[in-house]
Amino acid sequence: MKRILKILGVLLGVIVLAIAGIAAWVSLSDMPVYPVQKLPVNLSVDSASLARGKNIVENHCAHCHRGDDGKLSGRLFSPESEGFGEIWSGNITNHPTLGLGRYQDGEIAYLLRTGVKRDGKLAGPFMMFPNISDEDLAAVIAYLRSDAPSVQASDEKHATKYSFLAKALIKLGAFKPLPYEGKPIITPPTSDQVAYGRYLAVAVYECYSCHSASFETNNVLEPEKSPGYFAGGNPISDHDFKQTPSRNITPHPEQGIGKWTPEQFQMAVRAGVRPDGSVLTMSMPRFSMPEEELSAIWAYLRTVPALQATVTASGK
Numbered sequence: 001m002k003r004i005l006k007i008l009g010v011l012l013g014v015i016v017l018a019i020a021g022i023a024a025w026v027s028l029s030d031m032p033v034y035p036v037q038k039l040p041v042n043l044s045v046d047s048a049s050l051a052r053g054k055n056i057v058e059n060h061c062a063h064c065h066r067g068d069d070g071k072l073s074g075r076l077f078s079p080e081s082e083g084f085g086e087i088w089s090g091n092i093t094n095h096p097t098l099g100l101g102r103y104q105d106g107e108i109a110y111l112l113r114t115g116v117k118r119d120g121k122l123a124g125p126f127m128m129f130p131n132i133s134d135e136d137l138a139a140v141i142a143y144l145r146s147d148a149p150s151v152q153a154s155d156e157k158h159a160t161k162y163s164f165l166a167k168a169l170i171k172l173g174a175f176k177p178l179p180y181e182g183k184p185i186i187t188p189p190t191s192d193q194v195a196y197g198r199y200l201a202v203a204v205y206e207c208y209s210c211h212s213a214s215f216e217t218n219n220v221l222e223p224e225k226s227p228g229y230f231a232g233g234n235p236i237s238d239h240d241f242k243q244t245p246s247r248n249i250t251p252h253p254e255q256g257i258g259k260w261t262p263e264q265f266q267m268a269v270r271a272g273v274r275p276d277g278s279v280l281t282m283s284m285p286r287f288s289m290p291e292e293e294l295s296a297i298w299a300y301l302r303t304v305p306a307l308q309a310t311v312t313a314s315g316k
């Protein structure tokens with residue numbers, strides 16, 4: 001009996017030591033550094049590319065990167081209370097040392113594809129665009145390099161402080177960069193409305209990422225494999241960190257938007273007004289994309305499987 005107790009005691013001691021060791025390693029070791037590549041970027045600064053880049057940056061990137069000064073100087077993206085620490089989106093204005101002045105074009109491209117910053121550290125799992133076309137990626141970079149008011153140098157400076165949990169997830173490899181395979185990615189032709197709409201909803205504006213079951217279960221590389229694809233229910237924070245579950249925007253006639261007209265859909269996406277006149281919370285961004293993009297997204301959403309999912313909390 002005594003012997004067993006002694007063995008158990010030693011085992012317990014070993015376990016406690018191992019846990020303490022891992023905890024010390026998580027809190028004290030440096031964050032992992034991944035190899036960085038500079039991708040070839042075919043930067044064209046004609047007015048069509050700049051307009052394209054402006055549309056994507058102002059409608060999507062700005063949702064997370066617009067700071068208090070009105071420029072893309074970064075904002076508090078996730079407060080301590082959400083568990084990952086105090087996470088700020090970066091200053092992506094043209095500031096030479098605090099903003100993208102320190103990045104080369106090819107480093108911005110690699111970051112957007114894989115999530116690896118120019119210093120080799122992971123920009124969290126929050127921001128990866130593996131499926132955006134090479135052409136649209138170049139247009140985004142062209143706009144970031146322009147003299148548009150949103151990207152003029154801002155000297156806002158904020159430091160992200162990861163929590164123990166976020167550090168553990170990154171160091172143990174649960175949050176990691178996406179693989180980069182280097183195969184060319186082209187924009188589907190706009191004449192193929194469904195394919196083009198899928199591209200916009202998945203690769204460019206990432207509607208699916210908020211509108212599927214959970215960020216934790218989304219499949220970034222193959223979005224269609226995300227559980228609850230477009231069926232909503234994912235709790236989304238607004239800029240004041242108040243959460244609203246996203247809604248089911250599959251063609252389900254009762255739970256989804258199967259009975260909506262294209263005009264009602266446009267009204268909701270542009271102005272945040274639902275067919276019954278109620279106003280969506282600011283957890284749903286307001287998009288001012290061109291008409292033909294909205295029609296393509298609508299055409300695509302008609303084709304996704306109609307799922308039944310009940311949205312909880314504020315949801316009806």
Ligand code: HEC
Nearest residue numbers: 060061064077088089090091092117122123124126127160
């Ligand atoms: C869902 C929110 C979100 C969206 C959308 C988003 N970002 Fe980010 N971005 C972040 C966060 C958060 C960080 C900082 C992560 C960190 O430092 O750990 C970041 C970091 C960056 C950085 C690195 C800055 C630095 O200082 O190293 C660049 C560049 C960037 N984003 C560009 C973009 C562009 C371009 C787009 C649009 C195509 C975009 N982001 C869309 C949240 C977002």
Ligand code: HEC
Nearest residue numbers: 205206207210236244245246247268274280281283284285
């Ligand atoms: C940052 C997360 C986020 C992104 C990105 C996003 N949505 Fe939403 N969306 C929401 C949330 C949250 C709601 C519910 C808001 C509420 O109930 O007040 C919503 C509501 C909607 C509604 C209203 C549905 C209903 O039944 O009332 C439509 C339509 C919609 N989104 C379409 C889109 C489209 C199209 C895109 C991409 C262009 C998109 N959303 C991108 C978070 C998002």
